[in-house]
Amino acid sequence: MIPAKTMKPKAESILEAAGEIFAEQGYRKTTVREICKRCKVNLAAINYYFGDKDHMYLACLKHYQSIAAQKVPFNFGINPSASPKEKLSTFIQTFIFRLLEEGKQTLFGKLLAREFIEPTGALDALVEESIKPSFYLLSSIVREVLGNNCTDQEVELCTMSILGQCLYFRNAQPIIFRLRNKDTFSEEDIKEIAEHIINFSLKALDNY
Amino acid sequence: MIPAKTMKPKAESILEAAGEIFAEQGYRKTTVREICKRCKVNLAAINYYFGDKDHMYLACLKHYQSIAAQKVPFNFGINPSASPKEKLSTFIQTFIFRLLEEGKQTLFGKLLAREFIEPTGALDALVEESIKPSFYLLSSIVREVLGNNCTDQEVELCTMSILGQCLYFRNAQPIIFRLRNKDTFSEEDIKEIAEHIINFSLKALDNY
DNA sequence: ACGTGTTTTAAATTTATGTTTAAATTACTT
């Protein structure tokens, strides 16, 4: 990843605008004309700086990947000397806030969600670089909570149960907002959701 | 929804082919040329029968919605006199099989998943007709399991925890397959997943 | 078999969008 400091300001403003629009509309629906209009650069700028739309998209993913990585450290801010349950709580809380909070750092998650449904070829690298590390972090915590009397398969499934709960609240926003007659999550909502998932998951793991 | 019987055979074959390709590639990436090629009709047939690509897409959603509805009855095959926990087991099992089993009836789920990420305007009706009924069915079961000492909010959150777990196994397939070095779920895998989610969720609800 | 309405076809048209070009402008170096 090219550090932001060394990137041309115009190139960076393209990536910023592009990320917003890609996250809203997906790769195909997004036109280079719309991106250039949003950040007020000439239509030819994308090809000038990035070669073509596709390379610009990849640069955009990396740009937001690095923003997300800055915002949430690799270890999710988990204290290695905390108890397993505390670690799990911290993980869930951090993950949920990263998914649901408004702001630049959530764009990467949205772009990632699109890649799942409509992979562009960038997915393999993203899974390796961004998703697997978080998955393995969580599954190591789950193993600690469950103790050593359980199989890898059980750990894996429980890890997925927790991730699934978290991701639902982002992926199913169109339903949730319709059920609740709202169209955002408040800070309070997010807190409640995180607490619920922590609670629900610990209950399940405790008696596993 | 126009019953299949009254639909022109050619129109129906277009919807069949279209559904497969839309589910694979999404609305934008799918071209009318490709659909017409797949079902061996002339390029103009889509406009002739449906007016334009967009109306054909809507007809396609309805077509597969009705196929899915035929395959899985409205009540998920739940026996009203079963115990709450048995009802929950049946619901999860049915839901997971519907999501993960290969076949026509899963296409609707895939199309629905795309709508979430990239709504085309059909989403409102789909939420009302297909999603809310299932959601309310599950939440009524969750309420039975939890008993009456819990708030609507708690019931709602637990319902989402269960749905989230189930949907993860479809939405996160690109990760799961990479973690497991496979690219399908076997019948056995699906059974294990369903059992796990039932187990995990009942443990959580029991101690709620 | 005739005629009418429907369906099918290949080709033409239109539109949207990514990309290239070449000239104009700006920034930088000596």
Place this chain on the structure above:
DNA sequence: AAGTAATTTAAACATAAATTTAAAACACGT
């Protein structure tokens, strides 16, 4: 300040895709 490289611009270009058209083929009741 002159000259060179980098950037910006508007316009042109290319391509791919949806849509339309009009003629041909077909189906079917009389």
